[in-house]
Amino acid sequence: MHSLEQKIRATQSRFALIPYITAGFPTRATFWQQVEELDAHGADIIEIGVPFSDPVADGPVVEDAARRALAEGMSLELLLSELGARKHSLRAGLVLMGYMNPFLQYGLERFARDAAAAGVQGCIVPDLPYEEAEEFRLALRAQGIALITLVGQNTSEERMRLYATVSEGYVYVVSVMGTTGGKGSLPAAAAETLARARKVFTVPLALGFGLEKTSQVAALPVLPDAVVFGSALLRHIDAGNSAASFMQNFVNN
Amino acid sequence: MKKGYFGDFGGCFVPELLMPPLLEVEEAMQKIMPTAQFRAELDDLLHSYAGRETPLTLCPNLSQKLGFTLRLKREDLLHTGAHKINNTLGQALLAKYMGKSALVAETGAGQHGVATAAAAARLGLQCTIFMGADDVTRQASNVCRMRLLGAKVHPVHSGTRTLKDAINEALRFWIRSQESTHYCFGTAAGPHPFPTLVREFQSVLGQETRKQMLAATGRLPDAVVAAVGGGSNAIGMFAPFIHDPEVRLVGVEAAGTGEAGCYNSAPLNLGTDGVLHGNFTKLLQTADGQIEPSHSVSAGLDYPGVGPEHAYLHATGRAEYGMANDAQALNAFQVLCHTEGILPALESSHALAYVLEHPQAFPAGGEVVVNLSGRGDKDMDIVRHALSLEDL
Numbered sequence A: 001m002h003s004l005e006q007k008i009r010a011t012q013s014r015f016a017l018i019p020y021i022t023a024g025f026p027t028r029a030t031f032w033q034q035v036e037e038l039d040a041h042g043a044d045i046i047e048i049g050v051p052f053s054d055p056v057a058d059g060p061v062v063e064d065a066a067r068r069a070l071a072e073g074m075s076l077e078l079l080l081s082e083l084g085a086r087k088h089s090l091r092a093g094l095v096l097m098g099y100m101n102p103f104l105q106y107g108l109e110r111f112a113r114d115a116a117a118a119g120v121q122g123c124i125v126p127d128l129p130y131e132e133a134e135e136f137r138l139a140l141r142a143q144g145i146a147l148i149t150l151v152g153q154n155t156s157e158e159r160m161r162l163y164a165t166v167s168e169g170y171v172y173v174v175s176v177m178g179t180t181g182g183k184g185s186l187p188a189a190a191a192e193t194l195a196r197a198r199k200v201f202t203v204p205l206a207l208g209f210g211l212e213k214t215s216q217v218a219a220l221p222v223l224p225d226a227v228v229f230g231s232a233l234l235r236h237i238d239a240g241n242s243a244a245s246f247m248q249n250f251v252n253n
Numbered sequence B: 001m002k003k004g005y006f007g008d009f010g011g012c013f014v015p016e017l018l019m020p021p022l023l024e025v026e027e028a029m030q031k032i033m034p035t036a037q038f039r040a041e042l043d044d045l046l047h048s049y050a051g052r053e054t055p056l057t058l059c060p061n062l063s064q065k066l067g068f069t070l071r072l073k074r075e076d077l078l079h080t081g082a083h084k085i086n087n088t089l090g091q092a093l094l095a096k097y098m099g100k101s102a103l104v105a106e107t108g109a110g111q112h113g114v115a116t117a118a119a120a121a122r123l124g125l126q127c128t129i130f131m132g133a134d135d136v137t138r139q140a141s142n143v144c145r146m147r148l149l150g151a152k153v154h155p156v157h158s159g160t161r162t163l164k165d166a167i168n169e170a171l172r173f174w175i176r177s178q179e180s181t182h183y184c185f186g187t188a189a190g191p192h193p194f195p196t197l198v199r200e201f202q203s204v205l206g207q208e209t210r211k212q213m214l215a216a217t218g219r220l221p222d223a224v225v226a227a228v229g230g231g232s233n234a235i236g237m238f239a240p241f242i243h244d245p246e247v248r249l250v251g252v253e254a255a256g257t258g259e260a261g262c263y264n265s266a267p268l269n270l271g272t273d274g275v276l277h278g279n280f281t282k283l284l285q286t287a288d289g290q291i292e293p294s295h296s297v298s299a300g301l302d303y304p305g306v307g308p309e310h311a312y313l314h315a316t317g318r319a320e321y322g323m324a325n326d327a328q329a330l331n332a333f334q335v336l337c338h339t340e341g342i343l344p345a346l347e348s349s350h351a352l353a354y355v356l357e358h359p360q361a362f363p364a365g366g367e368v369v370v371n372l373s374g375r376g377d378k379d380m381d382i383v384r385h386a387l388s389l390e391d392l
Helices: A003-009 A028-040 A060-071 A076-085 A100-106 A108-117 A134-141 A157-164 A188-200 A214-218 A231-238 A243-252 B016-031 B036-050 B060-066 B084-097 B111-123 B133-138 B140-148 B163-177 B194-217 B232-241 B308-316 B326-340 B346-357 B377-386
Strands: A016-022 A045-050 A093-098 A122-124 A149-151 A171-174 A205-208 A226-229 B009-013 B056-058 B069-074 B102-107 B126-132 B152-156 B181-183 B223-227 B248-254 B272-276 B278-283 B319-324 B367-372
Touching: A003 A045, A003 A093, A016 A028, A016 A060, A016 A205, A016 A231, A016 A243, A028 A045, A028 A243, A045 A060, A045 A076, A060 A231, A076 A093, A076 A100, A076 A108, A100 A108, A100 B272, A108 A134, A149 A157, A157 A188, A157 B016, A171 A188, A188 A205, A226 A231, A231 A243, B009 B308, B016 B084, B016 B163, B016 B194, B036 B084, B056 B194, B060 B069, B060 B326, B069 B194, B084 B102, B084 B111, B084 B181, B084 B194, B084 B232, B102 B111, B102 B163, B111 B126, B111 B140, B126 B133, B126 B140, B126 B163, B133 B140, B133 B152, B140 B152, B140 B377, B152 B163, B163 B181, B194 B232, B194 B308, B194 B367, B223 B232, B223 B346, B232 B248, B232 B308, B232 B367, B248 B308, B248 B346, B278 B308, B308 B319, B319 B326, B319 B346, B326 B346, B326 B377, B346 B367, B346 B377
Parallel strands: A016 A045, A016 A226, A045 A093, A093 A122, A149 A171, A171 A205, A205 A226, B069 B367, B102 B126, B102 B181, B126 B152, B223 B248, B223 B367, B248 B319
Antiparallel strands: B009 B278, B056 B069, B272 B278
């Protein structure tokens, strides 16, 4: 069983919590403090966003965070070196989420080696569908890193079965037909997507995009194993609040 | 070759949520486009609505100066003022056959937006256009035209506030609206199958050129020359000549202001391999893979990437790609106005500029065709400002 799957399975009766934060957000100086707070306050897995200039799967909050991080000089190279320096200090599992081009420019095999050495256990690449993923997946797998599958409302059972043959760690179920950070109630189709995914995948399911509190999810007729929250956390931090207080509110919800 | 690839270039690097609609477009290309009914309906629209076929115009005055015969493929004479309408009528009709009720499109200079809005109005489809906020300001008259044609125009304020950001936003909109909406992509770039789809609809201009050359001269041209931004007018010109090795295919990228290290729009000449907007191609980017801003006096060439088939033709050497800078394009613009009485778009002026700057690159007494992809009426403000012709 992949280490990320173990992290989620270990939570048993509660949702595993997966916060997302853009590397270098809100500033390069205070980013690691946010990560440490998330780790200390119940994050089971932390997704760190690798900033990219043209994030087509993201809404305005994550895009703005990426733009600011880039303006602060954040890069994949820098992130990996800072991560490496903190390798054994985090309890949570560690996943990098980023678009294909920065990984490609770094070099896929070189990235897989350096990321594994820095303690990275998984990668989410939103612009890498099944048809394009093989080379990167194999490079990551050779280093024990899982390439996390994304599926959504319009992913047919047939396509899910394609992904199921290669999925490791967990599957990221996109709750809405849209980008990250939407607000409001979850569509009924989110539960249908979870039900379809549950039939097909053996690895745990994480639900994400537009989540603000666990109570939104608890009301669903089909439950995921983990919940991902990104834009809501970034908004909370950007308003001057702490990552710790977000985790406390989120969990208490 | 792997599906959706031209050699190493191309592919389909998009969020999983966009795979079903892209597969749907691919299926429609295979099942609908080849049918006699679709062909006939599109041919009629191209002929009786858009104004095809366009002339291949001999330029007697310039030919005499250059020492070879220069002909222009007159896409500037088409409805809405550029070759863009070839593609938008094709995609709008395809969308209708697919049962879609709306189109979404990006636009840079506004030409593709206007052509999409016109096609949508003609075929009874809703139309949403995303346009960089800076382009909305630069190209105000085209925004007005789109709105008059019934399109909703959304300025995009993120990123560099130009074409690449408009594409990001149109892709995001398409994720939400895919059930009712077809993404009418404007150039031969983007994720598979758009590079192939747009080439198929633009090839009509190259096919006509081939036929017209044979009729006028009994031979094929020594070279065909076209401006390359995303590359749709160029691939439309090149495609019907690809298997004629005696015909040189010459693409012309925008070199920007022209000094070393300046912002430009010449990824084939000055860029490196990478992924943007769904395809692996040549890009203007930093060493760690962030996309760099582009620049050209011609808004239609102002894009940091290029269609993957051009990256392939560049890599194999089948096509050659030169550059022309802002000043050279503005000069060519004026030359064509004065010598032949034709007012070209600044995009097309880049193609002409390359020929004027490098006449020795073409055979004396030979036959050269430049694709005049659009007319320059839209560029009056830019030209007046750039040439300080305040009294115009």
